[in-house]
Amino acid sequence: NNTITNDQCLDSNGVTGTEGRLSVGSRVTVNKSFSPVLVSRGLPSTVTLTITNNRRSTGGIPEPLNNVGITDNLPSNLQVANPPNLSNTCNGTITGATFGNTSVVLSGGSIPPSSSCTIKFNVIEIDRTTTPLPRTYVNTPSNFVNDASEPATLPTADLTVVSPLSGVKSFQSPAITANGISRATIEFRNTDLTPLTNLSFTDSWTQTNTNLTASPNFQTTCTGGTFTQNNSKSFSFASGQVPAQVSGVPGICTVSFDVTIDGDGANTFTNTIGATTVTTTQGFTNPNNISGTLTRVTNNLSVIKSFTPQTLNSVGDPSVLKVDITNPGLSGLVANNVNFVDTMDPDILVFPVPNPTTANCGSPTILLPGDPRPSGYAGAATLGPNEFGITGGTINAGGTCTITIRTTLNTAGNRTNTIPANS
CATH class of the missing domain: 2.60.40.740 (Immunoglobulin-like)
Structure with missing residues (x-):
């Protein structure tokens, strides 16, 4: 079996003796x-x-x-x-x-x-x-x-x-902790030169640990659109209008709502509106699935405490207590609504002139003895003389919130101040 090669698109296969086949390629x-x-x-x-x-x-x-x-x-x-x-x-x-x-x-x-x-x-x-x-x-x-x-x-x-109609779904916070809230947004696009009217669809799912929030805060920029909540895992949207494209720029409108994932079950929630299930008066529908994914993560804050000075010259002298709360920021998570109450040893008291400060904590409210105790914290209605805390703090991903306050001992001896886990 001989092969002839050349640069003129010619080839020969199966040449035996004087017999062969010659093919000519297009020039x-x-x-x-x-x-x-x-x-x-x-x-x-x-x-x-x-x-x-x-x-x-x-x-x-x-x-x-x-x-x-x-x-x-x-x-x-x-x-x-x-x-x-x-x-x-x-x-x-x-x-x-x-x-x-x-x-x-x-x-x-x-x-x-x-x-x-x-x-x-x-x-x-x-x-x-x-x-x-x-x-x-x-x-x-x-x-x-x-x-x-x-x-x-x-x-x-x-x-x-x-179809000129397409959609994408996203979550404002793509990763949240258990019982956190994320806002889902469905963006519809219209590449046609005329508006698409009576945009309608139903968004529902079966994943047991994911639900619409108690107040889903339904909102839309699709003119005329209305919402009907069917249950905690389903809502319907109807009568919306997706604007026409202008100068090559697709017309866009959005549908938004809030969801939450509890601490049970799967860590990943994928919300999908199936292909061809979105309808319009013009007969156009979505050719592809419209999907978005929300992930539940564990984002434990870490706390470090220190006293300066650690040794008092006498009972009643002040020592500055410093509390550093660090947010590891897994998946870029911001720690919002940070609350804590530090119930110190009964012999460690908040100093009469406490001079409390916060840094990189957002705009929290500082709690001092006599202030109302936050909801969810056991104890008397108001904080005792050995208690302080904050409510409404914010710690950016990878950030550290620092709180300082002056404290003192009312008796001689060594004392340890501990903030319990999950508090």
């Missing part, structure tokens, strides 16, 4: 493509015609290709877009590449030896109301000519137009 090739091949209604796609010249003389010398012509008659319901964004490296003259035309023609082109050239222009649908979608357009160029009468196989390319 000129034409390729055609759309980009993207899958496009939302109302948006353009770019046609690319590529002509490659592999001509050689009988002596093997590369030769140019001149007076090249080709015609691209677009299929029914496609036209040159506005703007056409025409580009041409094939020289010659391009006609028809203006908005609204349905045929683009190259004449008098020239391609140097061993080279390729391209023609590019944008196309878009003419009638953008026809349903159902997707709709596929099949396009083959024609009338390829040149002064050497070189033939070329003319390719077929497909363009598929899908």
